[in-house]
Amino acid sequence: MTTIYDVARRSGVSPATVSRVLSGRRNVDPELSEKVRAAVAELGYRPNGVARNLRRASTNLWAVVISDIENPFFTSLVRGLEDVAQTEGYHVVLCNSDEDPAKEEAYASAVLTEQMAGVVISPTSTAEGVALLNGAKTPMVLIDRRVEGVEADTVLVDNEHGAAEGVKHLIDGGYQRIACITGPRRVSTAMDRLAGYRSALRTAGIPYNKDLVRHADFREAGGFAAMESLLDQPEPPEALFVTNNLMTVGALECLAKRGLRAPDDIAVVGFDDIPWADLVVPSLTTVAQPTYELGRTAGLLLKDRIASPGRPPSTVTLRTELHIRATSAPKK
Amino acid sequence: MTTIYDVARRSGVSPATVSRVLSGRRNVDPELSEKVRAAVAELGYRPNGVARNLRRASTNLWAVVISDIENPFFTSLVRGLEDVAQTEGYHVVLCNSDEDPAKEEAYASAVLTEQMAGVVISPTSTAEGVALLNGAKTPMVLIDRRVEGVEADTVLVDNEHGAAEGVKHLIDGGYQRIACITGPRRVSTAMDRLAGYRSALRTAGIPYNKDLVRHADFREAGGFAAMESLLDQPEPPEALFVTNNLMTVGALECLAKRGLRAPDDIAVVGFDDIPWADLVVPSLTTVAQPTYELGRTAGLLLKDRIASPGRPPSTVTLRTELHIRATSAPKK
DNA sequence: CCCTCGCTGGAAATCGATTTCTGAGCCGGA
DNA sequence: TCCGGCTCAGAAATCGATTTCCAGCGAGGG
Secondary structure (H helix, E strand, O other), X not given: OOOHHHHHHHHOOOHHHHHHHHHOOOOOOHHHHHHXXXXXXXXXXXXXXXXXXXXXXXXXXXXXXXXXXXXXXXXXXXXXHHHHHHHHOOEEEEEEOOOOHHHHHHHHHHHHHOOXXXXXXXXXXXXXXXXXXXXXXXXXXXXXXXXXXXXXXXXXXXXXXXXXHHHHHHHHOOOOOEEEEEOOOOOHHHHHHHHHHHHXXXXXXXXXXXXXXXXXXXXXXHHHHHHHHHHOOOOOOOEEEEOOHHHHHHHHHHHHHOOOOOOOOOEEEEEOOOOOXXXXXXXXXXXXXXXXXXXXXXXXXXXXXXXXXXXXXOEEEEOOEEEOOHHHOOOO | OOOHHHHHHHHXXXXXXXXXXXXXXXXXXXXXXXXXXXXXXXXXXXXXXXXXXXXXXXXXXXXXXXXXXXXXXXXXXXXXXXXXXXXXXXXXXXXXXXXXXXXXXXXXXXXXXXXXXXXXXXXXXXXXXXXXXXXXXXXXXXXXXXXXXXXXEEEEEOHHHHHXXXXXXXXXXXXXXXXXXXXXXXXXXXXXXHHHHHHHHHHHOOOOOHHHEEEOOOOHHHHHHHHHHHHOOOOOOOEEEEOOHHHHHHHHHHHHHHOOOOOOOOEEEEEOOOOOOOOOOOOOEEXXXXXXXXXXXXXXXXXXXXXXXXXXOOEEEEOOEEEOOHHHOOOO
């Protein structure tokens, strides 16, 4: 490994001068500068980032803590974040929490010991990690979910409005017995989307019927089970609103297994777009989240937070977009 | 920031002793040990990872350089890698190269300056970055694609065999005019899968017809265009083999646009499974790659390489699995 | 003509943990 | 009783780049 001292010796100057030439922070005699550059090229010198990080007391790493990179919602989000990171000179460390508070905390701890420059996190319901990072004043952006009692930059989508729009679309199609499969009670997105569902019903004057609502775990199997339970009722629903992509897939699989078809047997609107919503036959109506934008916005907020740590936290709320496709065709 | 010196002062011992207590590498008087632990707890001390990395001359970071995290092939692979990384105490830095050799090289350069412990890379066709890392003797695992003239651990799938199996399945279904959409000529996977296609034809005694073969760019739009060009021929194919997932999606979109249906109008087999292959109607027959296993295997190889750098490089070839679904139903 | 200011280069301190080196103390064997 | 060998704590060197501090020199103003 060639060091800055090797370069200094080779070019006949001090290490300080080499550092100044390379960082360009101070004027250096052009002649010396040239010598240094030549020595760098000859030796193939590459500064040691770790040493630099130690001295500067910061790294160029961002952590992104999400529940699962295999969920298309997160991959697009991570992509948006990475694009910002790249232009700002940061690298993104990927952390799958699997919705496990212990894993989340382990990653938060790693963020601190490794002195990472910032974190973008989609908190688990208990949010142990968020508390830890917040206490340590690490630059942090919350994404997708709110956390009670934590003041931090946040990027959300307008879940309630988006859900209401999706449900209203079903109501406009002539459906009345509309079921809802939503997520865990502790998760803000699950509750906000359920609230949107209720508000759309209320606006239309349809009474709320708790027998048509299921709380599942935001996973495929959970959606499948919830769908079964809804269909096994004496009076099954004629339409369905599902509050995330994986549960929607589970619900569709359940329908397929039972030989039921959307929208003839049951109309379906899902929350979260999926890349292949157009290719499914019949194509799937969704309340699409601007996932790439979510990641990008989080990246920009994090950059600003790092630049000016004192600034009061801001919350950005992005709009969802209703993608009307075949599974929500009007009632015949 | 509390440092090891603060802990040392507080517990009345030297920093060396604190370090020894925390690392557990040497025996320390239990009484002192206890004092140190108490001080650590009281002060909320957390070692500075950057300083440790500098001294140890290595970090606990792995880079994974892939073309695009939004491609489901890579997300599952990255997930497999991250799971190994987590159990081995490493973190994964995500690097999207977008098939751009310049980006690949930039990331390779970052791997060196940041002293990352290892790299898993799916090389672009020119593989500038691979050469750089190989020269620097960075622990590296190549994944998905071979690179000429580079001796390194490699994880591949048996592309030729998998492709042949998929095409044979079409032939067994009674199809003869089978087209193939493959990737760029320089990319080993594109060529291997094309070779598999040809070998299946040869085995069945079907003459190779270059008018039925298209080279595209492994992207959706490329698949779409190639499909159009195939269909616009005087004698369009009766079956199709596509060598990656994104191009398959493009081809299917083209078919949908023209009102053609699989398998009645044209039978389809795609390479790379897609999470929703079952949900598409008709469901899509694929040559599935063990993507999670690819990532996991790469992680294990990387771990071994770091543990014993001198070991001769090994190549692991995983088997594909033919998932027979509806789009390849036998000819009527 | 002298003094002061500004600029530049080098010596050395610094970041924080690890590890080698040094020396003290203790035990056991001769 | 004395000495060799062993264990363990602390002092200090170390990793490599950055940055502060200081000295020397030249220019410009009084």
